[in-house]
Amino acid sequence: MTTSVITGNDAAATAAKLARVQVIAAYPITPQSPVVEVLSDWVASGELPAEFVNVESEHSALTVCIAASTVGARVFTATSANGLAYMTEQVWWAAGARLPIVMCIANRAMAAPWNVLNDQQDSMSVRDAGWVQLYCRDNQEILDTTLQAYRIAERLNVPVMVCYDGFLLSHTVMPVDVPTPEQADLFLPPRTDPLQVVDPADPRNIGPVTLADPRADGAGVLRPGYMELRSLHHGALLDALEVIPEVDAEYAAVTGRAWGGLTWEYLLDDADVAVVAAGSLTTQLTLAVEALRAEGVRAGVLGIRSYRPFPVAAVRERLAGKRLAVVFDKALSYGVEGPIAGDLKAALQPLGGEAPVVFGCICGLGGRDVSPDDLAAATRRAVADLSGPRDRAPDWINLQPQGIPQPQGDPR
């Protein structure tokens, strides 16, 4: 193990190299571009014996990964924001075809309007596509999670997105302990047991038309219908609730580092106010919580590491009996609220009277700065709002009203 001072993008690329990926196809987009640049350098120099396929778009990048993964290769790609949106059709295909593709997402705001800075709207917008989504809070976690992602993906035959905040992590250098190739190989053996059969002597149609109901194929074998396949896929994501912590423990056995599995927490045990977020916000929340505790507010952090599958049982268990959960979303489901806030409310609902009040906050959209002080202040407002209605509208942190045009009189 050596310690390198590297960016989040470098950490992602280093993990792909340690995973001994065989095929890489990616199209550059800010803030993900350095991942592709570093990997293409390594392939060109021979340091990484992989096929680097140049493509003309993100749609093609993921398509190349789908084809290579279908025939058994370990593949890697990465993108951000509109690049992810451009490949959306294939995002669904990769998942529905049950291919263990790992894709890093350097989280960036969606256009229009153009904005290259950080929020999490891009990956949150494909939360329902059937991928596992893991969110990282620092560069070490990016490297470790990307390696873990291959183990999770290949055990379950589902693709995994490793999401990390653009610029805040992608372009910020931090000390990162890099496992040795021997450690990485011990943790992550070569890919085996693909679901796809690719054998000229025993041909198969892969991804044929499926009709509404199960049906015998040309060889008389009963094949699932579309709805059965969706149920099996959902089952694999539910299995991930066990596999993600297992893999985290296996990783710890080799490297000595674990990341909490599905969730991560700080000073949560005795807290009566939980602050909840995903990604680098959770690091800032630790500082907010320390400030709040100094004022006598018993606050603690619950970090969502696995957003899909959503750790319903874990959050229910950890938040039962607490007074308040304040959720900080860097994304928005327009016309409703932040995605994590909505999911958390649904997860906690069966607790009845034991469920904390859940208040949402929208923050950091398009790179809007959000400091630990801002997070602490928003938590104080939420505590004060406990005396008001339970259906409080989301608190938009650092929204600047002077930047919103007010209705003018008729200029005529």
Added chain:
Amino acid sequence: MRDLTVHQIAMSSPGIGEAGRTGDWRSEFPVIIAEACLPVKSGRNTCQICWGHCPDNCITQGSPPTIDLTYCKGCGICVEVCPTDAIVMHPEAEYAAFERGAL
């Protein structure tokens, strides 16, 4: 953990009728006029261009070739490629008459 050996993905063994009775999709069906068909006219095993172009492998080589209307989707490509205009499309409403040999 679920058993990964069961059929988890959409996959099948190739066979006739793999995508269901796709003949049901048709709005028009093709009919080969034997006396206009090149192999029939020439008495030689030739042409078979329709067979080579059928995207659904519904045409079997012969003199004349035969079309499996259980699976033919009625795309009409065979009509377009036939060098002697020996294939014509009929509205699906005439299919019953065709089956009776009354077309």
